[in-house]
Amino acid sequence: MTPEKKGWKEIPLAGVCWVPSTEYKTGDWSANKPVWNTEKCVRCMLCHIYCPDGAIKYDPETNDMIFDYNFCKGCGICANECPTDAIEMVIKGKE
Amino acid sequence: MAKIEQKTMPLNGDAAVAYAVKQCDVDVVAAYPITPQTIIVEKFSEYVANGEVETAFVCVESEHSAMTCCLTASATGARTFTATASAGLALMHEMLGVTSGCRAPVVMSVVNRALSAPINIHCDHSDSMAARDLGWIQIYAENSQEAYDSIIQAFRIAENPEIMLPTMVGLDGFVLSHTLENVNVLPTEVVKKFVGTRNIPLVMNHKGEMVPFKLDPETPLTIGPLDLYDYYFEHKRQQEEAMRRAVKVIKQVHDEYAEQSGRSYGNGLVEPYRLDDAEIATVCIGSTAGTVKTIVDELRENGIKAGLLKLRVFRPLPAQDIISCLSGKKAIAVMDRACSFGGNGGPMFHEIRHVLYDLPNKPPLVNYIYGLGGRDTPPYMIDSIYRDLQKIAETGQIKDKVQFIGLRE
Numbered sequence: 001m002t003p004e005k006k007g008w009k010e011i012p013l014a015g016v017c018w019v020p021s022t023e024y025k026t027g028d029w030s031a032n033k034p035v036w037n038t039e040k041c042v043r044c045m046l047c048h049i050y051c052p053d054g055a056i057k058y059d060p061e062t063n064d065m066i067f068d069y070n071f072c073k074g075c076g077i078c079a080n081e082c083p084t085d086a087i088e089m090v091i092k093g094k095e
Numbered sequence: 096m097a098k099i100e101q102k103t104m105p106l107n108g109d110a111a112v113a114y115a116v117k118q119c120d121v122d123v124v125a126a127y128p129i130t131p132q133t134i135i136v137e138k139f140s141e142y143v144a145n146g147e148v149e150t151a152f153v154c155v156e157s158e159h160s161a162m163t164c165c166l167t168a169s170a171t172g173a174r175t176f177t178a179t180a181s182a183g184l185a186l187m188h189e190m191l192g193v194t195s196g197c198r199a200p201v202v203m204s205v206v207n208r209a210l211s212a213p214i215n216i217h218c219d220h221s222d223s224m225a226a227r228d229l230g231w232i233q234i235y236a237e238n239s240q241e242a243y244d245s246i247i248q249a250f251r252i253a254e255n256p257e258i259m260l261p262t263m264v265g266l267d268g269f270v271l272s273h274t275l276e277n278v279n280v281l282p283t284e285v286v287k288k289f290v291g292t293r294n295i296p297l298v299m300n301h302k303g304e305m306v307p308f309k310l311d312p313e314t315p316l317t318i319g320p321l322d323l324y325d326y327y328f329e330h331k332r333q334q335e336e337a338m339r340r341a342v343k344v345i346k347q348v349h350d351e352y353a354e355q356s357g358r359s360y361g362n363g364l365v366e367p368y369r370l371d372d373a374e375i376a377t378v379c380i381g382s383t384a385g386t387v388k389t390i391v392d393e394l395r396e397n398g399i400k401a402g403l404l405k406l407r408v409f410r411p412l413p414a415q416d417i418i419s420c421l422s423g424k425k426a427i428a429v430m431d432r433a434c435s436f437g438g439n440g441g442p443m444f445h446e447i448r449h450v451l452y453d454l455p456n457k458p459p460l461v462n463y464i465y466g467l468g469g470r471d472t473p474p475y476m477i478d479s480i481y482r483d484l485q486k487i488a489e490t491g492q493i494k495d496k497v498q499f500i501g502l503r504e
């Protein structure tokens with residue numbers, strides 16, 4: 001969730017968005033989070049393709065899969081689709 | 096004295112509404128015919144067919160669609176109008192809340208009719224009373240003249256950038272909608288000038304720029320999106336604030352209109368009738384106020400200090416006016432043309448009673464539920480209410496707080 005919240009006198013009427021939707025962090029809706037295992041991962045990018053929130057990116061410089069926990073809702077599709085079991089879903093706070 | 100020469104036309108309530116809308120330069124009308132509102136839709140389609148207006152008329156398949164169409168057209172900056180009654184208003188229920196939440200200043204006439212079942216086409220206020228908490232301004236007309244005047248005022252009130260709330264104007268089904276009356280109408284150019292063009296406020300968009308509050312491809316906006324526990328509450332508080340501001344704006348618009356037309360209705364919110372020195376009083380809305388005025392005159396001739404408080408606006412509730420008008424009365428009867436089943440009285444009774452709770456010396460207050468499903472409310476019935484009030488004023492004793500009048504036991 002966006003950290004700084006405004007009062008009713010400051011925001012536009014009718015729910016008009018005054019920031020782009022990317023500024024609205026939805027990651028705290030999740031109960032589970034994916035944990036990535038770099039050893040098992042073959043960089044097939046299926047997780048990136050399947051992620052419904054666009055929360056998984058590949059960094060070619062470091063050869064890492066980057067999980068954006070500001071937007072990951074913990075649905076587990078990435079872990080389910082991963083052909084090498086390189087993603088494990090864990091309960092938040094117990095990782 | 097009216098300063099502007101006006102034409103007297105023989106109009107029933109529905110035709111008076113249609114004529115007012117014709118003069119208000121409305122961009123979009125989307126409506127579905129339903130008794131007793133049908134004449135409004137028929138008359139207005141004639142204006143469209145004859146090329147007398149430049150309005151886009153959308154024949155929709157239901158009232159839910161009618162309100163959706165008006166909301167979306169309004170969101171593009173268009174001036175919009177629709178009309179409905181009873182089951183039609185009930186079918187709109189969902190979209191009434193969406194329209195007020197999107198702050199779309201749609202104007203609608205509700206030709207008040209009983210809700211089914213059993214099916215009934217005649218007048219009571221159960222339809223619009225069931226919509227009282229949906230963020231719409233509610234004005235009720237006593238006669239066709241007031242219906243005409245109120246529609247014109249409604250556009251100015253709804254579209255005020257400080258308000259931006261949809262507004263409904265209630266008129267009693269058949270009693271007004273189908274009854275011919277001499278209605279004085281202003282020249283069209285005067286009405287057009289009075290309502291003006293829509294004044295669109297600026298809002299901050301997602302790029303942080305101030306842009307006109309309307310859907311326009313040149314300046315994209317998102318209106319009414321997902322809004323959870325973090326901001327929904329704030330947006331509802333804004334609607335409440337707009338309602339509070341409307342109290343002042345309704346009076347201003349009423350006064351400005353009165354200056355031009357020579358017609359006024361109290362202060363625009365409430366219309367007290369011989370109430371200043373009255374000891375006993377009734378409170379009512381709609382066409383019954385006309386009958387009550389006649390009885391008040393008769394009682395006054397017989398030395399009885401009777402008065403009436405006609406509520407013209409029910410949302411926002413003019414609490415301060417109600418307090419100042421009714422404080423010091425010896426007995427008050429609130430007349431409700433709607434039932435709030437299991438609610439210990441009708442909706443008007445609840446509201447008048449809650450407002451008067453703040454008075455140090457609370458006047459005795461009783462409730463009469465009357466006229467459901469178009470049951471006639473003849474003068475003798477009103478007279479009997481005042482007789483009851485006299486007894487209450489004398490003895491201070493209330494036998495039945497909530498009574499059904501005109502009902503067979």
